[in-house]
Each structure stands twice: as structure tokens, then as C-alpha cells.
Amino acid sequence: MVATALDLPAGSPGGSVELFLDLYTGNRPGIPAQAFMLAPEGAAPSLRAGLELLSVRGKCLDGPAFGRYVAELRAALRQAIDPSRIDVLHLQHLAFGATPALMRALPAHARIALVHGTDLLFAEGHRDQLRVLRETARASDAIVVPTHAMADRLLKLAPKTDHRKIVHIPWGIPDHLITSPPARTTSTPTSHLRLLYAGRLTPEKGGEALIKSLAPAQGIELSIAAPQSEYQSLAPLFRRAGIRARYLGWLRRPQLWKAFADHDLLVMPSTTLEAMGLVALEAQACGLPVLYQPVPGLNEALGASAAPTDFGRPGAVARDLQRLRTSSGVLPALRAAGLANARRYPLSATQAALHALGRQVLS
Structure with missing residues (x-):
């Protein structure tokens, strides 16, 4: 006990x-x-x-x-x-x-x-x-x-x-999420890539870096699942950057897992470290690929099963998003690699x- x-x-x-x-x-x-x-x-x-x-x-x-x-x-x-x-x-x-x-x-x-x-x-x-x-x-x-x-x-x-x-x-992550994840939507990204940010929006999670990196990006739609007060503190920055973010609320986990199934990419711009990044593993279990900043901990847990980028360089993020949106085989390959990675945990x-x-x- x-x-x-x-x-x-x-x-x-x-x-x-x-x-x-x-x-x-x-x-x-x-x-x-x-x-x-x-x-x-x-x-x-x-x-x-x-x-x-x-x-x-x-x-x-x-x-x-x-x-x-x-x-x-x-x-x-x-x-x-x-x-x-x-x-x-x-x-x-x-x-x-x-x-x-x-x-x-x-x-x-x-x-x-x-x-x-x-x-x-x-x-x-x-x-x-x-x-x-x-x-x-x-x-x-x-x-x-x-x-x-x-x-x-x-x-x-x-x-x-x-x-x-x-x-x-x-x-x-819960075993049942690995064995019986929510069914994914069949939509394939064409004109827009459906991005999801899920988690706290405290400074070490990289909210401001996310805003700066997405400002020059084209062909994206962003959803945010975060505590309301934290989202509201950053909402003016989203507006000034010209980013139309759809706020989903702070979702309970079953709701979040369903949201994973309705998006094309989870973004994780953490600036300092992540002990492991459980939200990324849960996303992978639900078939959602991950674009992430390779900080200590997160890099170890995800490695090549997800797409690393540098959220401190907006041009690099825009190019990576364009590649993910237009290259037909990249997202399916990341989805398969993510599923295999989630099963390890x-x-x-x-x-x-x-x-x-x-x-x-x-x-």
C-alpha cells in the first residue's frame, strides 16, 4: 500500500x-x-x-x-x-x-x-x-x-x-487508448492543415513561440485546447499576429482524444524540457502525428516517430508545415510511426x- x-x-x-x-x-x-x-x-x-x-x-x-x-x-x-x-x-x-x-x-x-x-x-x-x-x-x-x-x-x-x-x-498512457482509440475522420489535408495545440499555455510550453512561428504560415487552421485563463492571456497576441485560433476549451481526456481524431497534426512548441510529453503519446495512440520542438525529454520519448522543427525560427516552421501539407506520403508515415511509438508506453x-x-x- x-x-x-x-x-x-x-x-x-x-x-x-x-x-x-x-x-x-x-x-x-x-x-x-x-x-x-x-x-x-x-x-x-x-x-x-x-x-x-x-x-x-x-x-x-x-x-x-x-x-x-x-x-x-x-x-x-x-x-x-x-x-x-x-x-x-x-x-x-x-x-x-x-x-x-x-x-x-x-x-x-x-x-x-x-x-x-x-x-x-x-x-x-x-x-x-x-x-x-x-x-x-x-x-x-x-x-x-x-x-x-x-x-x-x-x-x-x-x-x-x-x-x-x-x-x-x-x-x-492508458492501455485501452492504445488498443481501442477513437475512430479517425477520413479527411485528408488539401487546402488547409488542421493543427491542434493541447495543454497548458505556461511560458515553458512555448505559447508565444507558437504564435510567432505560425504567423507567416499559409494553409493552416489552428485549434487550442487549454485552460481558459491561459488562453485568454494569449488571445490578444493571436489576434495581433493575424492567427484565427479556434478555442475548444479545456477538454476532459475522452473529449481530447476525440479532438485528436479530428485534426491533422499536434503542435508541441515546448521551450525548455518535458518530463516525457504524455499528450504527444496520447495523440500518437489516436493516430495524430506530432510536430515538436526537440527539447530534452520530448526528444527522447518521440525521436523519429514525430517531426522535429524549430519553433524559434518561423520560416523553418512554415516550410515544414508546407511540406507536411503538400507531400502525400509524409503524414501517413508519421501516423504509422507514431502508433508504433505509443504502443511502447x-x-x-x-x-x-x-x-x-x-x-x-x-x-
């Missing part, structure tokens, strides 16, 4: 949240766990079976307030968890508040830390988060990285980390590997 916590409000968008819910919640979770997220302000969304909420406010990153936040999380976790029922801790992220809180709430339990990517990014920019990351790396019995690139980045931030603790376990394999690692650290 695992105890794990993600200090994000229930209902938050993002690949880390979806992976967390896939692994630990539901009527028949792949990994039996007491799984916690934060209670959101206002009305709580409908919860997945097995997810518990912590009514702790004041999430922050630095200073004395961060220490108080961690202490309150620790107290809430101690009250909610019977230590005798727990075998191992799964520490989601090496930084942020839930990780030190869970370690302090159950100090005698074995610990497996899971790198998600945002922990590395925030540790680079926040002194307290770097301290927590290094403490977590030192105190964990094993550290799981979904790509080798995340191990390289971690060792730059915490060079004293014992290399023998680091275990490569790729993240996975079933969620069941991730669950089995984490189970095996848990037995290992307990032995």
Missing part, C-alpha cells in the same frame, strides 16, 4: 495530474494507495474514487510561508493516514510542499521519489525548492525518472545524488515497474 500526495488542487490541468489519477485512483487502481490532492477553493469537482482532499491553504514556494505551508500539510497527512497500513511512500516531484510534508508525516517508511519535470524547473529558479529537491534526492531510497534526460538534469541540480538510486521507468508497464521497485526497496 502506497501513500502519495500531489499538492495541486483537485481538478488542476496537466499531465502530472492525469498520470497521478491514472496510477493511484479509480475503482480498481493499478497501484493501491491513499492518494491526496488539495481541496480547491469553491465547489469541489467530481472526484475519482480513491482520491482524498487536504483542506490546506497557503501554497507557496519560498520563505517562512513555505515552511508553515509544509507544516500544515504534514499535520493534515498525519491525521489522515494510519502509518501501519502504509508500506512505501511515492513522493510526487522532488520539490514542492507535499514531498517534505509526506516524509515528515511518515519518517520511517521507504521512499520512492518520482521526477515530473516541473520540480526540476522550479528548483532552478527558487532557492527553497532547490534545497527540498536535494534533501529529497538524498533521503529517497529510489528516484524514478521517465526519461534519461531528466536524470541528467537532476544530477546537474543535485550532483551529490547517488547514481545507483536513479531508476528509468517511462510514464505510460502502456500504463500497465509503468504500474508493473513501480510495483517491482516497491518490492525491491522493501526487501
